[in-house]
Amino acid sequence: MENEQISIHDFDVSLICELHIGLERQGPGSPEMTIKALSFLDNLDKISRVADLGCGTGGQTMILAQNINGNITGVDFFPDFINIFNDNAKKFNLQDRVNGIVGLMENLPFQKEEFDLIWSEGAIANIGFEKALNYWKDFLKTDGYIAVTYESWFTDKRPAEIEKFWVDAVPEINTIGHNISIMQKAGYHFVAAFTLPEKCWTDNYFIPREAAQKALLKKYPGNKTVEAFVACMQHEAKLYSKYKQYYGYVFYIGKKIKMV
Numbered sequence: 001m002e003n004e005q006i007s008i009h010d011f012d013v014s015l016i017c018e019l020h021i022g023l024e025r026q027g028p029g030s031p032e033m034t035i036k037a038l039s040f041l042d043n044l045d046k047i048s049r050v051a052d053l054g055c056g057t058g059g060q061t062m063i064l065a066q067n068i069n070g071n072i073t074g075v076d077f078f079p080d081f082i083n084i085f086n087d088n089a090k091k092f093n094l095q096d097r098v099n100g101i102v103g104l105m106e107n108l109p110f111q112k113e114e115f116d117l118i119w120s121e122g123a124i125a126n127i128g129f130e131k132a133l134n135y136w137k138d139f140l141k142t143d144g145y146i147a148v149t150y151e152s153w154f155t156d157k158r159p160a161e162i163e164k165f166w167v168d169a170v171p172e173i174n175t176i177g178h179n180i181s182i183m184q185k186a187g188y189h190f191v192a193a194f195t196l197p198e199k200c201w202t203d204n205y206f207i208p209r210e211a212a213q214k215a216l217l218k219k220y221p222g223n224k225t226v227e228a229f230v231a232c233m234q235h236e237a238k239l240y241s242k243y244k245q246y247y248g249y250v251f252y253i254g255k256k257i258k259m260v
């Protein structure tokens with residue numbers, strides 16, 4: 001198989017977990033952008049219950065916790081990520097109000113209208129932007145906020161190579177304007193959208209991941225699956241440097257509207 005034809009969906013999730021487990025983040029982002037997204041929320045001091053969905057090992061969760069007073073529950077389906085998440089909470093002395101649980105973003109173990117804020121960085125595409133916005137809204141109080149990062153097109157037209165790559169990875173991928181309209185249709189007041197800078201992908205994700213890829217190859221010498229997986233990761237990073245003007249992660253922030 002040519003590297004270009006291999007998709008991330010061809011690999012076992014445990015391999016994806018193993019590659020990402022030692023990284024500070026499991027996807028593009030930065031503390032600065034997490035704090036910037038928080039700056040669009042009113043009454044930060046009144047936020048008492050927060051869910052961070054697809055939290056990974058909690059890179060962004062610890063930043064959230066250092067900037068708001070509320071209790072945060074992180075949810076991720078990889079138990080190994082949640083173990084590290086809870087170790088990180090202890091390391092930052094946040095264990096009294098930050099707790100990670102193993103669970104599915106599409107089947108949340110929470111009460112209706114339990115949260116003031118639902119956060120999700122780099123994870124919403126796993127269950128679908130529109131589906132998640134609709135489903136998660138039930139768990140938000142009226143006037144509660146949602147803040148998510150999501151892969152988005154910056155232009156209406158793209159070169160075929162990058163179009164194919166992302167439509168395969170995230171079939172629903174669309175433009176920022178379209179995504180804002182989905183958010184509004186789902187019953188949120190649109191608050192803000194902003195693009196994550198390049199550094200969030202390169203310095204904070206691809207560069208540390210490259211070191212983890214090397215370590216994985218060293219751990220499994222001659223393993224064809226691991227080699228193909230690492231080639232797939234390298235291909236993704238190469239495409240980013242070639243086509244970054246066409247797509248990126250966008251933070252979308254919305255507020256749940258009262259239904260009358």
Ligand SMILES: C[S@@+](CC[C@H](N)C(=O)[O-])C[C@H]1O[C@@H](n2cnc3c(N)ncnc32)[C@H](O)[C@@H]1O
Pocket residue numbers: 024025026027028029053054055056057058059060075076077078081103104105106120121122123126127
């Ligand atoms: C790209 S990573 C982002 C992790 C973290 N939020 C960050 O930005 O560093 C996506 C996360 O979503 C989790 N995930 C994917 N599908 C999930 C699902 N259906 N339910 C819960 N977690 C899921 C993965 O285990 C992974 O930790």
